[in-house]
Amino acid sequence: MTRDEIFEFFRRLAEDDPAPQTELEYGNCYQLLVAVTLSAQATDVGVNKATAKLFACVKTPQDMLDLGEEGLREHIKTIGLFNSKAKNVMEMARLLVERFGGEVPSTREELVTLPGVGRKTANVVLNCWFGQETFAVDTHIFRVGNRTGLARGKTPDQVEAKLEKRVPAPFRLHAHHWLILHGRYVCKARTPECWRCKLADLCRYKPKTAAPRTAAAKVPVP
Template sequence: MPKQLDYHTIREIFARFHAADPEPKGELEHVNAYTLVVAVALSAQATDAGVNKATRALFQVADTPQKMLDLGLEGLTDHIKTIGLFRQKAKNVMQMSRILVEQYGGDVPNSRAALQSLPGVGRKTANVVLNMWWGMPAQAVDTHIFRFGNRSGVAVGKDVVSVERAIEDHIPADFQQHAHHWMILHGRYHCKARKPMCPTCIIRDLCQYEDKTT
């Protein structure tokens, strides 16, 4: 495992990410806080592209918890049947929607604890919603961030929570808001699992990864 990079090197890495893409965006399509929660929950063990394909028509008819309840489990299942684990995810979304209507007046809460209490919403999903919708510097660690953080030395940790802590502790405050998007996108399109694109990487000279491709 690479060593944790120093502050100045990490600042330079994120300065380059910022120069290349000043306002990185998540790739899950949504129209409000509720559809964002649903989309992120559906994305577990699925691709963003696959989720977007399924939810475009879904969110046209069910973009609030009440409308989702009105659609019903069978209707929801029919919309998302191309997504992995769709049956359990459909049940979670329906239960989540019922709780949002009954306990939160149909609104999505803006606290991590409240979000994580919802069916199908884990820490990663909660952090994505807090960051993307509420503008909080919450760090959602997925497989791309975990891989990139450890390979590069930007955020070293043995599990997702320790990598999340490393991001919070080592990435400069002015880059915290967009940090997880830069890292996800870099991990998804450049620092790939099997064949990382090291020759064209904009941080190649700063990365600690020993097995760089040529």
Template sequence: MKKADIFEFYRRLAELNPHPETELESGNTFQLLVAVVLSAQATDVGVNRATRRLFAEVTTPEQMVALGEEGLKQHIKTIGLFNTKAKNVIALSEALIAEHGSEVPADRDALEKLPGVGRKTANVVMNVAFGAETFAVDTHIFRVGNRTGLAPGKTPLAVEKKLDKETPQPFRVHAHHWLILHGRYTCKARTPECWRCVEVDLCAFKPKTPAPKGVKVEGGG
């Protein structure tokens, strides 16, 4: 995609949603970190359902350690891979207490050293909590980057580097949220809703998906 088209691509997403936010619910940076760790291979809706009661009780790493692995499992057992995630969340809570004064570090390398925290999770926390210009490539962003031609790449890291290189100001801070939401609600995995997409003329995907029968498309787009 050409530079002018990339700018226009983001401009349209920004016009639709000037202040995009993560759909994961949290009350502080520690809870955000926990929620992002829990969200791997799970939906934000499912994670939020599980963490509402948990986060009403647990707001600090110390409280999480006190809850313990078995106690945490009772809260998150509806989430996929909950056994491994419970072990990681308790371990990362212990690491925050021992190594970071119970605070979530504002550094990607330090975050990635925590149990259960990979590059994508670190990027989300850096962006949402600290306003860093990071690009957390999940399945939605990987699909949108490749399908549209915005940031083609064979691996999530390749797509991330392409986005980092090509995404212009003033769109860099919010870019990954716009792309996630676009992939989640419009550029869907099985059947992209091209017929109602604001990017349809900029996108490399062919053939475009027509509107379902009986659905009226405004403006003929």
């Protein structure tokens, strides 16, 4: 995409949804960090169902330590990889209490030292809570970046680097939310819904997916 096309790409997304938010539910920064950690290879809907009761009693790292690993596992047993995630979340809570005074650090360098926290998770927390202009490249953003021609790369890190260079200043704070939501609901993995995409004329994906035939259209006219 050209620079002008990229600007128009995000202008349309912003016009549709001026202030997009993550679909994960949380009440504070620590709960956000836990939710994002649990969301790896899981849906936001599934994580929200599991954390609804968990976050009613766990609001701080110390609360998590008081709950204990067995109690945590009971809350998140419906989430994939819950055993390993429970171990990471408990160790994360311990380190947050011992090294950071129970507070979630505000730098990527510190965040990625926590168990279960990679660059993507750190970027989500930095963006959603601390208001930093980061690009958390998940499977949706990776797909949309490559498919549309916005930011092509063979790895998430390459796509992130392209976005860092190419996303215009007015749109940088919300860019990763727009791309995630667009990938989740319109530019889907198996069948992108090009027929209802407001970005189709800017997108490099070919061939565009046609609208599905309606049931009425399939019935032969007598």
